[in-house]
Amino acid sequence: MTDPDALAAFVEALGDIPVLLDPALVKQRSQDFFWFSPVLKRQLNDMTAELVVCPRTRDEVTHTMAAAWRCGINVTPRGGGTGNHGQAVPLRGGAVLDLSRLDRIVWVRDGMMRVEAGAKLIDLDKILRERGWELRMFPSTKRTATIGGFVAGGSDGIGSITWGGLRDAGNVIAAQVVTAEAPPRVLELRGSETDLINHAYGTTGIVTELELPLAPAMQWRDIVVAFPDFMQAARFCLVLAACPGIDLKLVTTIDSTIVPSLEVLRELVAVGESLALLMVAPSGMTTLAELVSAHGGQIVLDADTLKSEITSGSVPLYEFTWNHTTLQMLTQDRTVTYLRSLFPAADPLALVERMRTLFGDELPMHLEFLRVGGALTCAGLQIVRFTTEDRLAEIISIHEQNGVSISNPHVYTIENGSGHKRLPVNQMGFKHEVDPLGILNPGKMRDFVPVRAPAENAE
Amino acid sequence: MTDPDALAAFVEALGDIPVLLDPALVKQRSQDFFWFSPVLKRQLNDMTAELVVCPRTRDEVTHTMAAAWRCGINVTPRGGGTGNHGQAVPLRGGAVLDLSRLDRIVWVRDGMMRVEAGAKLIDLDKILRERGWELRMFPSTKRTATIGGFVAGGSDGIGSITWGGLRDAGNVIAAQVVTAEAPPRVLELRGSETDLINHAYGTTGIVTELELPLAPAMQWRDIVVAFPDFMQAARFCLVLAACPGIDLKLVTTIDSTIVPSLEVLRELVAVGESLALLMVAPSGMTTLAELVSAHGGQIVLDADTLKSEITSGSVPLYEFTWNHTTLQMLTQDRTVTYLRSLFPAADPLALVERMRTLFGDELPMHLEFLRVGGALTCAGLQIVRFTTEDRLAEIISIHEQNGVSISNPHVYTIENGSGHKRLPVNQMGFKHEVDPLGILNPGKMRDFVPVRAPAENAE
Numbered sequence: 001m002t003d004p005d006a007l008a009a010f011v012e013a014l015g016d017i018p019v020l021l022d023p024a025l026v027k028q029r030s031q032d033f034f035w036f037s038p039v040l041k042r043q044l045n046d047m048t049a050e051l052v053v054c055p056r057t058r059d060e061v062t063h064t065m066a067a068a069w070r071c072g073i074n075v076t077p078r079g080g081g082t083g084n085h086g087q088a089v090p091l092r093g094g095a096v097l098d099l100s101r102l103d104r105i106v107w108v109r110d111g112m113m114r115v116e117a118g119a120k121l122i123d124l125d126k127i128l129r130e131r132g133w134e135l136r137m138f139p140s141t142k143r144t145a146t147i148g149g150f151v152a153g154g155s156d157g158i159g160s161i162t163w164g165g166l167r168d169a170g171n172v173i174a175a176q177v178v179t180a181e182a183p184p185r186v187l188e189l190r191g192s193e194t195d196l197i198n199h200a201y202g203t204t205g206i207v208t209e210l211e212l213p214l215a216p217a218m219q220w221r222d223i224v225v226a227f228p229d230f231m232q233a234a235r236f237c238l239v240l241a242a243c244p245g246i247d248l249k250l251v252t253t254i255d256s257t258i259v260p261s262l263e264v265l266r267e268l269v270a271v272g273e274s275l276a277l278l279m280v281a282p283s284g285m286t287t288l289a290e291l292v293s294a295h296g297g298q299i300v301l302d303a304d305t306l307k308s309e310i311t312s313g314s315v316p317l318y319e320f321t322w323n324h325t326t327l328q329m330l331t332q333d334r335t336v337t338y339l340r341s342l343f344p345a346a347d348p349l350a351l352v353e354r355m356r357t358l359f360g361d362e363l364p365m366h367l368e369f370l371r372v373g374g375a376l377t378c379a380g381l382q383i384v385r386f387t388t389e390d391r392l393a394e395i396i397s398i399h400e401q402n403g404v405s406i407s408n409p410h411v412y413t414i415e416n417g418s419g420h421k422r423l424p425v426n427q428m429g430f431k432h433e434v435d436p437l438g439i440l441n442p443g444k445m446r447d448f449v450p451v452r453a454p455a456e457n458a459e
Numbered sequence: 460m461t462d463p464d465a466l467a468a469f470v471e472a473l474g475d476i477p478v479l480l481d482p483a484l485v486k487q488r489s490q491d492f493f494w495f496s497p498v499l500k501r502q503l504n505d506m507t508a509e510l511v512v513c514p515r516t517r518d519e520v521t522h523t524m525a526a527a528w529r530c531g532i533n534v535t536p537r538g539g540g541t542g543n544h545g546q547a548v549p550l551r552g553g554a555v556l557d558l559s560r561l562d563r564i565v566w567v568r569d570g571m572m573r574v575e576a577g578a579k580l581i582d583l584d585k586i587l588r589e590r591g592w593e594l595r596m597f598p599s600t601k602r603t604a605t606i607g608g609f610v611a612g613g614s615d616g617i618g619s620i621t622w623g624g625l626r627d628a629g630n631v632i633a634a635q636v637v638t639a640e641a642p643p644r645v646l647e648l649r650g651s652e653t654d655l656i657n658h659a660y661g662t663t664g665i666v667t668e669l670e671l672p673l674a675p676a677m678q679w680r681d682i683v684v685a686f687p688d689f690m691q692a693a694r695f696c697l698v699l700a701a702c703p704g705i706d707l708k709l710v711t712t713i714d715s716t717i718v719p720s721l722e723v724l725r726e727l728v729a730v731g732e733s734l735a736l737l738m739v740a741p742s743g744m745t746t747l748a749e750l751v752s753a754h755g756g757q758i759v760l761d762a763d764t765l766k767s768e769i770t771s772g773s774v775p776l777y778e779f780t781w782n783h784t785t786l787q788m789l790t791q792d793r794t795v796t797y798l799r800s801l802f803p804a805a806d807p808l809a810l811v812e813r814m815r816t817l818f819g820d821e822l823p824m825h826l827e828f829l830r831v832g833g834a835l836t837c838a839g840l841q842i843v844r845f846t847t848e849d850r851l852a853e854i855i856s857i858h859e860q861n862g863v864s865i866s867n868p869h870v871y872t873i874e875n876g877s878g879h880k881r882l883p884v885n886q887m888g889f890k891h892e893v894d895p896l897g898i899l900n901p902g903k904m905r906d907f908v909p910v911r912a913p914a915e916n917a918e
Contacts, residue, residue: 110678110741111706132591132675163703170704170746191745213704213742216591216675219569242833244622245595245629245672247570282569283672287629290650374701376833 002050002093006071010095011051013067017060018101020052029078029096034086036326037337038386039410044086049076049096056101058116058178058186058208064097065184065206068439075180076441077202079118079149082141084323086412087153087201091443099148102208108133112173114211117148122309129306133214136163136171140324143309148207151175155199155407156379158250158279158318160370161241163215167198168373172212177205179434187434195425201414203445204427205434220249221285222308222317223278224265224301225292230255230274230356234349234367234378236295237276241369241376246288247281249305251369252321258364258383261332262320268300277317279305322381325366329383339363339382339396342405345375351404352380358398361385380404413446461509461552465530469554470510472526476519477560479511488537488555493545495785496796497845498869503545508535508555515560517575517637517645517667523556524643524665527898534639535900536661538577538608541600543782545871546612546660550902558607561667567592571632573670576607581768588765592673595622595630599783602768607666610634614658614866615838617709617738617777619829620700622674626657627832631671636664638893646893654884660873662904663886664893679708680744681767681776682737683724683760684751689714689733689815693808693826693837695754696735700828700835705747706740708764710828711780717823717842720791721779727759736776738764781840784825788842798822798841798855801864804834810863811839817857820844839863872905 011019020026030048034040053075055061068075074094081088090096099118106114108131115124121142125135137159139145145154151172156165166172172194179185187205189196197204227233234253241251254275260266262275269275276297280288285302292299301317308316320328326338343351356365364383369376386392396406414427428448431440438450470478479485489507493499512534514520527534533553540547549555558577565573567590574583580601584594596618598604604613610631615624625631631653638644646664648655656663686692693712700710713734718725724734735756739747744761751758760776767775779787785797802810815824823842828835845851848869855865873886887907890899897909 112742168704169702169750170743173742173745191749213706213740216677218675243628244830244833245627247672281672283571283632284629286632286650291628371703374703374835 002073006073007050010067010071010073013071014053014064017064018054018056020054023048026050026052026096029081029098030088030090032081032083032086032088034084034089034412036084036323036330037410039389039392040086040412044089044412047089047091048093049090050093052096052098054098054101058102058176061097061099061102061178061206061208062184062186065178065180066182068095069180069182069184069437072437072439074439074442075206077152077206079146079152080120080141080144082139082145082149083153084409085153087444088149089412090441091412094439097206099206099208100146106209108214111214111216112211113214114174114209115147116209117207118146121145121147121150128214129217132217134217135159136213136215137166140318140322142318147210147212151198151210152200152202152207156370157322159215161248161251162371164371164374167195168371170213172198172210174211175207176209177434178208179205180437180440181434185434196427196430199414200427201441201444203414203435203441203448204431205440218247218249218281220279220305221282222301222303222305223280223288223299224268224317225276225278225297226269226273226300227276227295227297228273230365231349231353232296233274233276234352236291236297237367237369238349238376238378239295240278240288240291243287246284248284249279250277250318250321252277253365253367253378254320254325255365257361258325258329258366261329263328264315265301265320277321279317322368325381326383335386337384337386337392338409339380339384339399340407340409341380341382341399342372342407343378343380344403345372345377348377351402352378354402355380355399355404359395363395413444415446461532465532466509469526469530469532472530473512473523476523477513477515479513482507485509485511485555488540488557489547489549491540491542491545491547493543493548493871495543495782495789496869498848498851499545499871503548503871506548506550507552508549509552511555511557513557513560517561517635520556520558520561520637520665520667521643521645524637524639525641527554528639528641528643528896531896531898533898533901534665536611536665538605538612539579539600539603541598541604541608542612543868544612546903547608548871549900550871553898556665558665558667559605562605565668567673570673570675571670572673573633573668574606575668576666577605580604580606580609587673588676591676593676594618595672595674596625599777599781601777606669606671610657610669611659611661611666615829616781618674620707620710621830623830623833626654627830629672631657631669633670634666635668636893637667638664639896639899640893644893655886655889658873659886660900660903662873662894662900662907663890664899677706677708677740679738679764680741681760681762681764682739682747682758683727683776684735684737684756685728685732685759686735686754686756687732689824690808690812691755692733692735693811695750695756696826696828697808697835697837698754699737699747699750702746705743707743708738709736709777709780711736712824712826712837713779713784714824716820717784717788717825720788722787723774724760724779736780738776781827784840785842794845796843796845796851797868798839798843798858799866799868800839800841800858801831801866802837802839803862804831804836807836810861811837813861814839814858814863818854822854872903874905
């Protein structure tokens with residue numbers, strides 16, 4: 001609990017910046033989708049901030065951070081709250097900084113945009129499309145996520161099959177960051193400097209603006225292909241994904257045992273069929289049809305992505321992919337959870353097959369094809385039929401022993417698995433510079449120890 | 460020599476279809492850029508057709524083919540005549556079929572175009588750009604080449620770093636082909652059926668229309684980076700080419716010993732510096748500058764590609780790349796020639812370095828980075844300081860022994876090297892169907908023997 005006097009002083013200092021104090025509302029905005037993980041659910045479910053601050057401008061963010069410093073208030077920034085790792089959950093009370101009102105587009109030009117961090121992806125994409133562009137990549141939560149939340153809390157998604165991940169060089173051009181100092185500074189990070197805030201969960205400054213490269217707008221087709229066998233579907237996906245001549249935004253393979261949980265889609269296929277879910281440009285359809293046929297598949301859906309996105313009651317295909325697959329499964333069976341694995345680029349499907357043999361129906365397979373550092377491979381967002389935390393740890397360990405890299409989605413720190421045991425860049429050194437008291441999303445950067453405790457600073 | 464009576468009958472049968480008979484003009488249009496190769500120059504220099512037919516419509520093409528069948532006249536189709544393998548050189552006289560008047564755009568929609576084969580690439584790109592699109596790939600001869608000539612005689616080029624080659628699945632959607640039969644048929648080949656005419660030098664039918672996927676138009680920057688060392692430049696190019704976050708159209712490495720032959724560019728750099736020649740989207744410039752700096756290079760030119768293309772006296776960077784590098788070198792030294800090699804995708808630069816060590820200044824190195832079957836690698840269009848044909852054969856043999864694949868540019872048949880000893884698809888079977896007399900570009904499909912000789916047919 002934050003000291004009540006400090007809290008009162010903080011609210012007083014905020015002046016007319018909107019604040020939420022209602023405990024139910026505050027609790028709601030202290031949560032994200034961590035409950036996909038039974039481990040995080042146990043650890044984070046009761047965590048809450050004491051208030052939510054809703055700045056409308058960067059100046060109000062700066063003002064909030066100055067007040068937080070003065071009053072010794074922890075600050076956990078939040079976008080759409082669509083993360084699955086408790087990115088936006090305050091571990092040590094204080095304030096949630098809801099950035100969703102900072103949603104202006106600063107400019108769009110030359111295949112780039114500069115926008116405020118709180119802009120929703122769905123709104124951005126609509127405006128970009130009118131100008132001939134679209135987001136290079138977005139999470140399956142496109143309809144509710146913000147661009148700042150995606151960069152600070154995400155890593156890749158729909159589009160990564162072509163553009164790689166957010167941490168691939170060139171996918172974030174610049175970031176404006178407000179520090180937790182007295183007075184707060186407003187920093188402009190450019191190029192690789194943006195690695196300091198990329199996927200740092202807001203621990204290294206409040207991201208207020210972002211400059212990102214765009215993709216030219218395409219009239220994507222939502223395509224579902226049914227296959228009698230999962231590995232057949234996976235092999236088709238790998239071959240398709242390796243075709244430089246076909247424009248792709250999404251290549252997903254879904255195990256037949258997941259399909260009954262996917263509304264609408266389950267009605268398109270026979271029992272036992274596995275699926276490839278694709279977003280393909282119209283110019284690729286002729287070749288796609290040939291590839292599907294050559295691999296023994298059948299196209300069972302061909303729809304306009306954009307139309308599905310904007311039509312009420314209609315669901316774009318991407319909302320069955322990435323971590324929305326898990327969500328769809330959870331709506332049917334609250335006991336399941338998931339993994340986040342990365343198969344090696346050299347012959348990824350051999351290991352996929354091996355893991356399927358090892359785990360069978362305990363881990364219904366779900367693959368997302370993507371580029372990592374320029375190489376094509378697939379990530380597994382396997383469904384896990386959860387039994388105990390010990391067994392979950394064992395499953396992860398067996399994957400790692402077999403050479404499958406795990407980004408553990410059951411850990412709330414940034415350093416979240418074998419592949420990311422260490423912070424990827426000198427985020428900790430930067431945090432000491434920009435957040436010396438450690439008031440930004442405290443507890444998320446595992447080994448960070450502030451030089452002074454916030455309490456020492458509070459008067 | 461074609462029988463004069465047959466020729467006269469053929470001209471008579473052509474009616475008002477334009478024909479060129481002036482021997483100088485006919486000789487000119489019987490040639491291409493085979494003279495880059497001293498071997499082909501010796502073999503092809505005296506080859507000539509007896510007339511040139513210039514149809515203006517597909518019906519006139521069909522009419523011409525019907526007349527050619529009837530009169531037993533060989534027909535060698537020609538676009539811009541920019542090939543380097545004698546693709547458009549008639550080995551056995553007869554008619555050159557100049558398709559450059561078939562230059563209409565049939566339609567542009569959904570990221571695709573359907574165009575007549577004789578349309579010039581430069582004209583297409585201009586019109587496409589007004590609609591927000593551009594050609595996915597083009598040869599360095601963009602200003603003079605036709606789309607039909609590129610598909611029938613080329614294989615890859617500027618853009619292949621992103622889109623792969625013309626033979627990668629999806630890069631040709633459909634082709635309309637006029638056969639050499641009585642009566643000629645008009646075939647529509649779709650998808651992989653287009654492999655039957657792709658890079659077949661017009662031996663398997665006269666390509667009259669093509670349907671091709673497009674790339675969204677980008678405001679490409681022409682970038683020249685200078686490096687103190689060739690391998691440093693090559694390593695930079697490989698790292699850059701592997702960045703999915705940077706939109707690229709061209710990644711070329713040029714050895715310092717070639718630079719003095721490159722007008723304009725040579726004035727930008729110090730003696731001994733090697734070059735990376737790039738086309739990069741504006742959104743990639745921030746990251747590019749960082750990569751250049753990290754690799755010890757220096758950006759010495761940053762210009763607008765399109766502006767250079769349309770400004771009189773100005774040269775777009777791509778006219779220093781692919782086989783234009785050879786051309787630039789030949790303008791200074793008529794004794795050089797070139798290789799066309801492909802390095803394996805697994806660690807290509809190790810072999811590049813090995814070949815440099817083996818051959819030194821006998822083969823000034825020039826690399827074009829590209830995707831082949833989805834994998835990133837580089838092709839070498841090495842300059843060869845030519846001495847004898849025996850030594851040239853030895854150079855090729857040493858490359859092949861070391862695992863460098865050679866598409867021999869000193870051979871005029873389609874089957875032109877170790878990597879293409881066999882025809883890639885059943886082009887020969889198809890040729891028997893569509894050209895039973897073997898009158899289409901005879902001699903270019905090495906092992907083809909017609910069932911009946913043309914003479915048997917001529918009355």
